[in-house]
Amino acid sequence: MGGGMSAVTGLRDFLLPDLGEGLSEAEIVEWRVAVGDVVAVDQTVVEVETAKAVVDVPCPYAGRVVALHGAVGEVRPVGQPLVTIAPLDDDNGPQPGGHATYREEERAGSGNVLIGYGTGHGGPGRRRRRPRLALAPEPEPAAPPAGGPAASPATGGAPVEGAEPAVGTGTSLAPSGRTATLVISPIVRRLARERGVDLASVRGTGPGGVVRRADVEAATAAPTTRLAAVPEPDPAASGIPVPDGHVGLAPTGDQDVVIPLTGIRRAIADKLSRSRREIPEVTIWVDVDATALLETRAAVNAATPDAPVSVLALLARICLTGLRRYPQLNAHVDTAGQRIVQSAGVHLGIATQTDRGLVVPVLRDAQRLTTRELAAALAQTTAAARAGTLPPARLTGGTFTLNNYGVFGVDGSTPIINHPEAALLGVGRIVDKPWVVDGQLAVRKVTQLSLTFDHRVCDGGVAGGFLRHVADRVEQPALLVADV
Incomplete structure (x- = not known):
């Protein structure tokens, strides 16, 4: 259950629960409670970052916090204590925000599930969660006396030398x-x-x-403004010899920026490094005329503007038809078993840039979705990925990835395969270019498609056949009818 009774009677240790997907540890990002706070069942007590996502962790116990185990930035293993909770002296008194007591609420059980981990003891109960964003500004503390040190609420108003503003x-x-x-x-x-x-x-x-x-x-890249510039003495004016090539040069005070590889960033680095070590990848590419594809999309959306279809959704549909014809690319290599495993369903990964780095959310059994359902699922999934609300289970298990790097304004790329998958289709930007149509030069909407594949699962004939299949249907979307 992720908790245990302490040696002291009545105290309960809430242990870091199993966060799923083989995750064995999590880094403490922010404590939501402090020692002495009273918590309710299912109240978020800490925010942690795993290798997959940032997660709010609710506590299954009600009572008073008597100990926090771990500091911000510390990595805690699964199964180790996070918070120690003591029962309240008066379990039957009214509680703010509701009429049920904490003990009654705890007996009723929790309905909160954290990635397969239930905090309750029975059926669903009420859930109490603090809002992630408080819209009402906090009152500004009184200014300290001139020349005096700042006061810190954490020390009961005692002055703290060199206190820094808290970022919360x-x-x-x-x-x-x-x-x-x-x-x-x-x-x-x-x-x-x-x-x-x-x-x-x-x-x-x-x-x-x-x-x-x-x-x-952007604020880091902006030049720093000095509040009080003190003119430095001129060595030449003081008679101090100045070496050639150093006249007028002054120390800038710039420092290296050190960014630890933790959480999601570390997971990305590890996965990409493993992909480069294990997968003998090859990239092939072709330029295609996407004019007809854009015209088809415009016609579909004009007919039903309430359910628009994106270009990415059309490309996903084309990839799904290609993988049905070339299932060798919807596979992975089982190195331990010395075998190639072709997946029965297409679990389509969509490379998505977020504030936390590049993630690849997965649409499971995407081949079962219609094109409109694909468009809706893609929009919903990428939005949730950027908001950081997808559970880790939605970020793993893909069998083929679609990467639209054209949104960054580039034409081509040789991307790294999302291990352990066997292939990835990349799409460049769609731009006006001269193109020969029926022997005549014309301006068309042109894009570049690239396919990076694991040479262990197939040879160039299969990879080239898949890429040509995709290219032909981008240029002639009517061919999709034959694949339905």
Whole structure:
């Protein structure tokens, strides 16, 4: 159940639960409670980052927090204590936010499931969760006396020398009349801390003014303004000899930026490195005229504007027909068993850029979806991936990946295969180019398709046949009718 009774009677240790998908550890991103806080069943007590996602962890026990195990940034293994909870002295008193007591709520059981881990003891119960974003600004603390150190609430108002402003979740009232800053992602907060960026001075470009990772990176790249510039003495004026080539040069004070490989970033690095080590990959490519594909999409969306179909959805449909004809590419190599396993269903991965890095959410059994269902599923899945709300199970188990790197304004690429898959189709940007049509030069919508494949699962004939199948249907979408 992810918990146990402590040696002290009545104390309960809430252990880091099994987060699924073979994950054995998680890094503490942010504590949502402090020692002395009263928590309810299913209340989020900590936010952790695994190799797959950032996850809110709810506690199955109600009571008072007496100990937190682990500091922010510390990696905790599954099965080790996270929080120690003591029962309340008065279990029958009214509780804020409802009439049921904590003990009654705990007996009723939890309905909260964390990636296959249920915090309850029976049927579904009420769920209490703190909002991730507080829209009401917190009151600004009184200014300390001139020249005096800042006061810290964590020390009961005692002055703390060199205190730094805390970077937290929600809206904070910035000093000097600056606008409030909205920060949702813990990755953004951590990046700001590592790079010394004051989030109150960053203008958020996300929805509702939310500060995103790109905003912090842009603030880091901006030149630093010195508040009090002190002129340095001129060595030449003081008679100090100056070596040739160093006249007028002054130390810039720039420092290397050190970014730890943790959580999702480390998982990405490990997986890409393993892919390069194990898979003998080959990339082939072809330029195609996508004019007819865009015209087909426009006609479909004009007929039913309430359910639009994206170009990516049409490309996914074309890939699915190609994999039915060339199942060798919908496979993986089992090195331990010395065999090639061809998957019965197509679990389509969609490479998606997020604030936390590149992730590949998976549409399971995509071959069963219609083109409109594909379009809806793609839009919903990529949006959830960027918001960081997909569970780890949705980020693994793919059998073939579609990568639209054209959104970055590039024509071609030789991408790394998403291990342990056997192939990946890349799509470049669609641009106007001169093209020969029926012997005449014309301006057409042209894109480049690339196929990177594992040479262990097939040879060039199969890979070339699949890529030509995709290219022909991009140029002549009517051929899709024959594949339905």
